[in-house]
Amino acid sequence: MIKKLVRLSKNTALLLIDIQKGLDEHSFYGGNPNNLEAEVNAAKILAHWRKNGQPVFHVRHSSQNIASPLHASKPGFDIKEGVKPLDHEPLFTKNVNSAFIGTDLEQVLRDKSIKSLVVVGLTTNHCVSTSVRMAANLGFETVLVSDACAAFDQKGVNGQTFDAELVHQTALASLKDEFAQIVSTAQLLE
Template structure:
């Protein structure tokens, strides 16, 4: 059975221009082509007329690159929404909190989700965990997500790839099936 038969929704989470400022977010971003991978998946979803949801983070901090007054609030050019695609604006890490995403998915009878976007250890992890907790069959696309270096409590530096891989490992099997873009495109 092809994945498309289950009418999976694609959630494009926080693919916004504000993440282009690597220094602001901690530097040394991994998966620098995550947006391109996401655009390949988006093109496939559009060609199959499958449900698409663009999730946008609207920071309440006026200094944030993701505040509505900042140019970084805009969705990246590679994955710009077109007419008919849902746009959900959130203010916290989860795409489900303070939004009507779950209601929209349930109204459409959607039980399968594919998640891509930024950043792996924040909004991707939180949204994926909640999707799993709500009972959605969730697929997280490893190479269409990314994060940045993090600084620990004692000032130690954690490289972005390590943060990403640990975040993915924490989600694997319990909350989501982990695939890369090529694997997903073969199964859909």
């Protein structure tokens, strides 16, 4: 069970990654997402964290590609309504996959003596995976909530399309145990 591997405490931070309006433009990202409930589950977890006075950190992606829905000049740059940061919740803006590169996220977590993270967001195989891997490599105990993140269909090197659910499950399998403990929203909120 979750308490054996990762010690969740009042000082366990919730890290919400790239839950932005631009990711609703599915065709730009390769097709259909696998988990349409990801944002609903992220909002439930966020409400729980806020209710319990636990630390919350938001990350958004600022694409350097002017055509991207996540470019800072586009409406898609905005974080979705259900998970928007409150005034006192830190918001970090990145322009690469990792939430730790080009931001002071790591220093802020260390300054607040945060040693464990719960991660939710988009997309499982890109920014979520990269950030989870780096969090673990930096020494943070990390929990990834499987049904509070999602992936899109992906084209393989030979042009084959891989279904979003397969992409999502493969990304989770690659992170499981080595980089993060994988749990569902229900397991986390028990």
